[in-house]
Amino acid sequence: MRTVDREMILTQRIESEQQGLFNDINLWKACIPPGTVIRHHTDQFEQFCYWMVDQLEGSFSHKPALWPNLDQSTFKTLIVSVLSGKWILLRQVIQQRSSGTPYLKTLEELDGFADNCYQRLRSVLQSKEFAVKGISESSPLVYLGPIARLFLFDEEAPCLISAPFGAANDKDEHGKELSRQTIPHEVGHAIFEQISGLPNELKFKINANLAGTTTSKKQGLIQSVILNWLEEMLADMTGTALAGRAFAESASQITIMPEKIVGITDGYHPIPLLRSFVHGWVLEQLDPESGLEFNQQLIKLTASYIDRPFESLPAVITVTMKEVKDELLKIVEQVWNCPLDTLHDSSLGALFQAVFNTRQTSLVGQREHLPVWGSLSGKSEDVIFRLVGPGKPSSPLPGLPLYLDAVCCPLGIPICCGQ
Numbered sequence: 001m002r003t004v005d006r007e008m009i010l011t012q013r014i015e016s017e018q019q020g021l022f023n024d025i026n027l028w029k030a031c032i033p034p035g036t037v038i039r040h041h042t043d044q045f046e047q048f049c050y051w052m053v054d055q056l057e058g059s060f061s062h063k064p065a066l067w068p069n070l071d072q073s074t075f076k077t078l079i080v081s082v083l084s085g086k087w088i089l090l091r092q093v094i095q096q097r098s099s100g101t102p103y104l105k106t107l108e109e110l111d112g113f114a115d116n117c118y119q120r121l122r123s124v125l126q127s128k129e130f131a132v133k134g135i136s137e138s139s140p141l142v143y144l145g146p147i148a149r150l151f152l153f154d155e156e157a158p159c160l161i162s163a164p165f166g167a168a169n170d171k172d173e174h175g176k177e178l179s180r181q182t183i184p185h186e187v188g189h190a191i192f193e194q195i196s197g198l199p200n201e202l203k204f205k206i207n208a209n210l211a212g213t214t215t216s217k218k219q220g221l222i223q224s225v226i227l228n229w230l231e232e233m234l235a236d237m238t239g240t241a242l243a244g245r246a247f248a249e250s251a252s253q254i255t256i257m258p259e260k261i262v263g264i265t266d267g268y269h270p271i272p273l274l275r276s277f278v279h280g281w282v283l284e285q286l287d288p289e290s291g292l293e294f295n296q297q298l299i300k301l302t303a304s305y306i307d308r309p310f311e312s313l314p315a316v317i318t319v320t321m322k323e324v325k326d327e328l329l330k331i332v333e334q335v336w337n338c339p340l341d342t343l344h345d346s347s348l349g350a351l352f353q354a355v356f357n358t359r360q361t362s363l364v365g366q367r368e369h370l371p372v373w374g375s376l377s378g379k380s381e382d383v384i385f386r387l388v389g390p391g392k393p394s395s396p397l398p399g400l401p402l403y404l405d406a407v408c409c410p411l412g413i414p415i416c417c418g419q
């Protein structure tokens with residue numbers, strides 16, 4: 001009798017968690033008008049949750065041997081908790097767009113900018129010359145928050161781009177533009193994350209190119225630091241191709257750092273002082289006159305810092321920021337020129353040139369067709385892999401390590417094994 005009661009209570013609790021999630025989705029749906037882009041994605045998310053719950057429950061009952069140490073109730077709780085984690089992200093995007101919020105106009109404008117950047121880059125990538133397939137049709141949705149870039153799961157779901165609150169500050173037009181110009185860089189990340197293999201291919205080829213040319217240990221060390229910046233350099237180069245001088249100008253202001261940290265890198269981004277040299281180099285290829293002017297300004301702006309030491313190397317080696325800059329620009333040139341299999345043997349330089357010359361727009365809401373997220377076909381293993389999403393340490397999902405240990409490891413999904 002006691003066992004039955006326990007089971008009943010447990011089932012009720014889990015049902016209530018799940019019901020609560022669906023109720024919340026419906027509450028927010030009621031706050032956004034039908035026919036809008038955000039309403040479309042909210043409907044898709046709801047359908048997706050129903051589908052996911054059905055599928056995973058079914059897969060648990062059909063293959064119990066895959067999860068010998070897990071009760072069905074634990075399994076269901078985990079699914080609801082992962083779905084809730086995803087919902088929290090989308091929910092804040094919806095909240096900022098609900099009826100009566102002061103941000104509607106700003107977000108409409110930011111969505112339009114993100115849409116223009118995203119669809120321009122996507123259409124060039126899908127052209128015959130680059131022949132890249134499988135990039136989500138959904139333009140990103142922008143929300144105000146900390147700098148971040150996140151995907152919801154399912155390939156057709158939109159990614160979410162966070163822009164600083166300054167982007168909605170009508171009292172400071174200049175600051176607003178600076179905040180807005182973070183979007184082209186984030187669009188670069190959003191797109192290249194979907195072209196599996198490109199960052200690795202690029203790193204491999206640049207590494208191979210450098211192997212024959214490195215003359216000293218010091219040069220080798222500088223190059224190895226720069227290779228860790230490749231993904232961010234790629235996003236910076238993309239941002240410049242998408243928004244040209246406006247992007248380069250705003251970045252050169254955003255990256256002005258306090259005196260004490262001027263020569264320091266976090267390991268993944270080029271030193272802020274040097275990032276602008278990447279923008280300037282790219283701008284000079286795309287629009288020589290404007291690029292030259294920008295670079296002359298940049299030299300003046302950085303003159304008193306460029307001979308200072310680069311502080312993110314072991315103390316025994318003295319390297320100036322100018323030395324790092326020279327190596328950085330050599331590598332940027334290689335990144336620009338290197339033919340890539342993932343781009344149908346074309347180069348990133350050709351891609352950026354084409355993107356810069358393409359000015360067509362496709363405003364959010366004006367497109368006749370809004371992509372359906374679709375259901376995830378295939379095996380339950382795939383579903384779980386996608387449900388969990390990229391297993392990055394910064395993942396905001398609740399209970400992620402538990403989920404990975406409990407569900408993915410028994411399936412042998414590599415993402416849980418510490419990559």
Ligand SMILES: [Zn+2]
Nearest residue numbers: 185189232235
């Ligand atoms: Zn970035």
